[in-house]
Structures are given as structure tokens and as C-alpha cells.
Amino acid sequence: MDEIRVAAIGGSLREESYTRLACEEALAAANNFERVETDLIDLRAFDLPVYDADEDDAGEAVAFRERVDAADAVILGTPVYHGSFSSAMKNALDYCGFDEFENTTVGLLCVAGGSFPTTTLDQLRGVCRALNAWVVPHQVAIPRVRNAFDDGVLVDDDVRERIDTLGRRMVEYANIEPDPRTIEAQQNVGADD
Ligand SMILES: Cc1cc2nc3c(=O)[nH]c(=O)nc-3n(C[C@H](O)[C@H](O)[C@H](O)COP(=O)(O)O)c2cc1C
Numbered sequence: 159m160d161e162i163r164v165a166a167i168g169g170s171l172r173e174e175s176y177t178r179l180a181c182e183e184a185l186a187a188a189n190n191f192e193r194v195e196t197d198l199i200d201l202r203a204f205d206l207p208v209y210d211a212d213e214d215d216a217g218e219a220v221a222f223r224e225r226v227d228a229a230d231a232v233i234l235g236t237p238v239y240h241g242s243f244s245s246a247m248k249n250a251l252d253y254c255g256f257d258e259f260e261n262t263t264v265g266l267l268c269v270a271g272g273s274f275p276t277t278t279l280d281q282l283r284g285v286c287r288a289l290n291a292w293v294v295p296h297q298v299a300i301p302r303v304r305n306a307f308d309d310g311v312l313v314d315d316d317v318r319e320r321i322d323t324l325g326r327r328m329v330e331y332a333n334i335e336p337d338p339r340t341i342e343a344q345q346n347v348g349a350d351d
Pocket residue numbers: 170171172174175176177178236237238239240241242269270271272273274275303
């Protein structure tokens with residue numbers, strides 16, 4: 159059996175990002191399986207200017223896309239900003255397209271300072287639909303994230319279980335059989351010219 163590659167993109171550029179810590183936990187759970195390779199794709203490491211469709215390869219977009227494309231399953235982790243996902247996450251996704259995401263297994267995770275993170279996941283799920291990604295039903299929303307961590311250590315066992323389940327799901331469903339093409343999929347032209 160081939161190796162399974164699970165990646166996570168953390169949508170916060172903040173040095174002490176809880177999103178990044180949660181992504182690391184999910185990847186650690188995925189790593190408990192044999193033949194799994196994990197990759198934390200840290201957006202701070204890539205020069206990705208605000209996306210301009212005339213400059214699709216701007217900055218380090220090519221290198222970024224290669225990392226995403228190499229993964230069989232991708233966790234999208236984002237902070238909740240104004241009730242939605244972060245601009246860093248959207249910018250990174252705008253550099254990608256069907257090549258990176260069509261029929262790729264995706265897991266969603268978000269962290270919030272407050273109490274209502276789930277609309278963010280709904281919105282991200284809609285973006286993934288437009289990319290023809292295969293998003294697993296299980297998702298992780300971490301409200302009041304400061305209570306879940308203590309000095310960078312995850313201390314909430316319920317949150318840990320949900321994150322670990324997401325990591326497991328990425329491995330279990332990494333090699334899904336692609337959906338047959340639907341009329342909706344054929345009409346979904348994305349960024350193709
Ligand atoms: C610009 C901005 C907008 C935010 N908007 C919300 C919000 O609408 N709801 C909420 O619960 N938390 C909100 N927060 C709090 C973040 O979700 C919280 O600080 C989170 O930990 C950030 O993720 P990070 O630790 O990975 O950077 C906001 C934070 C920022 C900086």
C-alpha cells in the first residue's frame with residue numbers, strides 16, 4: 159500500500175496561533191497510523207501576495223501549490239475573524255484550484271475567541287464545494303479557545319478527541335473513490351479560462 163500524505167494549512171499568521179497548535183494535534187493523530195507522512199504547511203513560510211488573477215504564480219505560489227498538491231488529504235485550519243475564515247486562508251486557497259483540491263479529502267477546523275464558530279466552517283465548506291473537494295462530515299469548532307489550551311498545551315480532552323478524530327478521518331478517507339461527474343460539477347468552471 160502506498161504512503162498516505164496528510165497536510166494541514168494553518169490560516170493564522172500569529173506567532174502563538176492556537177489554530178496552528180490544533181493543526182499539529184490533528185497531524186499527530188494522523189501520524190499514529192502506519193505509512194502516513196504529515197506536513198504542516200505554515201503560511202508564514204510562503205511569500206503569497208494578495209491574490210491577483212493576472213499573477214497566478216506570484217511570490218512563492220508555485221512552491222505552495224506543490225506542497226498542497228502532494229497531499230492526499232488536507233486539513234484547513236482557520237481562526238474565526240469577524241464570523242468567517244481568515245483572509246490568509248482565503249488568499250492561500252485562491253492560489254489553488256481543481257488541480258490541488260478536486261477529489262482531495264479535506265477536513266475543516268476552526269478556533270474562535272468567542273462562542274459561535276460553526277458558521278465559519280459552513281462558509282469554508284462552501285468554498286471547498288466550489289473546488290470539488292471531498293470534505294468529511296466530521297469537523298472541529300473550538301469555541302473560547304483560550305480555555306482549551308494552557309501555555310500552548312491542549313488541556314481540554316473533549317476538544318482533543320474531536321481533533322484526533324479529524325486526524326484519523328483524514329487517513330481513513332484519504333483515498334476516496336471520486337464522485338461521478340454531475341451536471342453541477344461540469345458547470346463548476348472555477349478559475350479555468
Ligand atoms: C480581526 C479579528 C477578528 C475576530 N473575530 C472574531 C469573531 O468574529 N468571533 C470570535 O469568536 N472570535 C474572533 N476573533 C478572535 C479569534 O478567533 C481568536 O483570537 C483566535 O484565537 C485566533 O486564532 P489564532 O490563535 O490561531 O491566531 C477575532 C480576532 C481577530 C484578530
